[in-house]
Amino acid sequence: MHQVADQIVNGITLGMLYILVALGLNIILGLMGVINFSHGAFFMLGAYVAYTLAPHVGFFPSLIFAAAIIGAFGMLFEVLLVRPLYRRPPEYTLLLTYGTALIFEQVVRRIWGDDAVRYPLPDWLAGTFTFAGYAFPVYRDVFLVAVTIAILAIVWLIINKTNVGVIIRAGTRDAEMVRILGINMPLMFMLVFGLGSFLAGLAGALAAPVYAIIPNLADQWIVLTFVIVIVGGIGSFWGAIVGGLTIGILSSLMELVYPPAVELTGFIIMGLVLLVRPRGLFGVEGLFE
DSSP, X not given: OHHHHHHHHHHHHHHHHHHHHHHHHHHHHHHHOOOOTTHHHHHHHHHHHHHHHHXXXXXXXXXXXXXXXXXXXXXXXXXXXXXXGTTSOHHHHHHHHHHHHHHHHHHHHHHHOSSOBOOOOOHHHHSEEEETTEEEEHIIIIIXXXXXXXXXXXXXXXXXXXXXXXXXXXXXXXXHHHHHTTOOHHHHHHHHHHHHHHHHHHHHHHHTTTSOBOTTHHHHHHHHHHHHHHHHOTTOHHHHHHHHHHHHHHHHHHHHHOGGGGGGHHHHHHHHHHHXXXXXXXXXXXXXX
């Protein structure tokens, strides 16, 4: 039981990172219909930028600056590369973002090299605390979880309780009508893409102290992120949360049951969900019709 409890806690922590990455992708995919295969590269870049900035600006500023830089880069990416393809079939955007993801990975190899690097934590976050006989890492099990919950609350308020959120959601359903009303939809879409990229960069920065930072982080995370989005449902805020936690916890528990199948856990869950509910657990019906 002690091992099971440890793995559940580890799964929740892992699920929090999954949620941040998947939510950013889900916002872009669900609100804009853009299949962004560069999202994993933004996650990777967030980790490297935070690692680079930390010795100069400190731990907390490096997290914020890394996320903000990746968010701004995402807006530039949308304006220069994605926007000209909006009137093309979705495959054009998929191929573009897949190609740019490969380019970003090679740029990272050129700048930071192929070797893994580590992002050291401040002393007060590097320790553990004991509760009910269990030892919990302060950063992984407390700080990371608390920050993720706070970010999720802020994003939910932006999407559901602000005029910007209402405009964005309306624009995804009938962009032409929103334009007629005088709303600048290109600006809204740029902000949406920036928000999704910001979340990817923040997730990468938060993951940097937990995982080794390597160039193929993008490859490791992008496929699983799409799996989480599909399981939870495209366009669903709560779907990203439920999908991320489910896959995070079950993947951790699989390490006790059959470790070689850990990497397959997400795909097994996706297959089972699609058999019962093709649009995902909380998917919006007819989103791309």
